[in-house]
Amino acid sequence: MTEFPLDRSDIAGVVLAGGRSQRMGRDKAEVMLGTDSLLRHVLFRLSPQVISVAVNADAVAEDVPAVPDRIPGKAGPMAGIHAAMVYGAGLPAITHVVTVSVDCPFFPIDLVARLAAALERPSQIAVATSAGRSHPVFGLWPVTLAADLEAWIATDEKRRVRDFLLRHDVTEVAFPLHPTRASLLDPFFNINTPDDLIEAQRWLEALRI
Numbered sequence: 584m585t586e587f588p589l590d591r592s593d594i595a596g597v598v599l600a601g602g603r604s605q606r607m608g609r610d611k612a613e614v615m616l617g618t619d620s621l622l623r624h625v626l627f628r629l630s631p632q633v634i635s636v637a638v639n640a641d642a643v644a645e646d647v648p649a650v651p652d653r654i655p656g657k658a659g660p661m662a663g664i665h666a667a668m669v670y671g672a673g674l675p676a677i678t679h680v681v682t683v684s685v686d687c688p689f690f691p692i693d694l695v696a697r698l699a700a701a702l703e704r705p706s707q708i709a710v711a712t713s714a715g716r717s718h719p720v721f722g723l724w725p726v727t728l729a730a731d732l733e734a735w736i737a738t739d740e741k742r743r744v745r746d747f748l749l750r751h752d753v754t755e756v757a758f759p760l761h762p763t764r765a766s767l768l769d770p771f772f773n774i775n776t777p778d779d780l781i782e783a784q785r786w787l788e789a790l791r792i
């Protein structure tokens with residue numbers, strides 16, 4: 584039974600890194616931004632926010648558990664979110680998993696605290712928004728939704744995270760843009776291409792005091 588408010592010890596974090604990185608041309612988890620890989624940036628941000636971390640991928644270079652997809656095929660990030668839910672359900676005392684994407688190194692340091700504070704019911708999902716856009720891979724998910732998500736993925740329509748959310752009780756949490764020395768950084772800035780990586784390097788510089 585979920586007790587509210589949720590506490591850090593109720594939540595496991597899973598980094599979604601199971602994509603093909605086709606636009607980048609090499610595994611985004613291992614791409615370097617400054618002196619660290621994108622995966623290390625994301626793990627540094629996520630680890631203080633949750634009781635334990637894992638990575639949704641077949642194998643991981645860091646010393647954290649790998650949580651492979653359990654559903655083959657074209658479910659995309661939904662397969663990763665499903666694997667995260669099943670993983671969380673198997674851990675003692677975990678009621679929720681938070682998912683973040685390996686290609687967003689600047690996500691908020693209060694992501695989990697704010698998503699958790701927004702939840703009003705055990706079955707509710709919290710997702711992040713910024714600048715009026717929602718970021719459904721940055722979600723806080725009850726692990727009890729795993730079977731429902733698996734059944735939904737198994738039907739043949741086109742599957743998008745947004746469509747799954749439309750069928751559920753969802754609360755959206757708006758995060759502000761982050762002031763830097765240059766201009767305002769969207770904390771969910773997403774690195775897909777080599778050009779995005781160059782832009783991320785500029786943001787990293789702008790964030791340094």
Ligand SMILES: Nc1nc2c(ncn2[C@@H]2O[C@H](COP(=O)(O)OP(=O)(O)OP(=O)(O)O)[C@@H](O)[C@H]2O)c(=O)[nH]1
Pocket residue numbers: 599600601602603604605606607611639652657658659660661662663664683684685686720775
């Ligand atoms: N588990 C899993 N995660 C995925 C899959 N496809 C994408 N993702 C994840 O979803 C998030 C957003 O995906 P994209 O930005 O499209 O990343 P990507 O698919 O690796 O990159 P592209 O091949 O260039 O589209 C990333 O965290 C990916 O790792 C998939 O098939 N399985």
Ligand SMILES: [Mg+2]
Pocket residue numbers: 602603
């Ligand atoms: Mg993709």
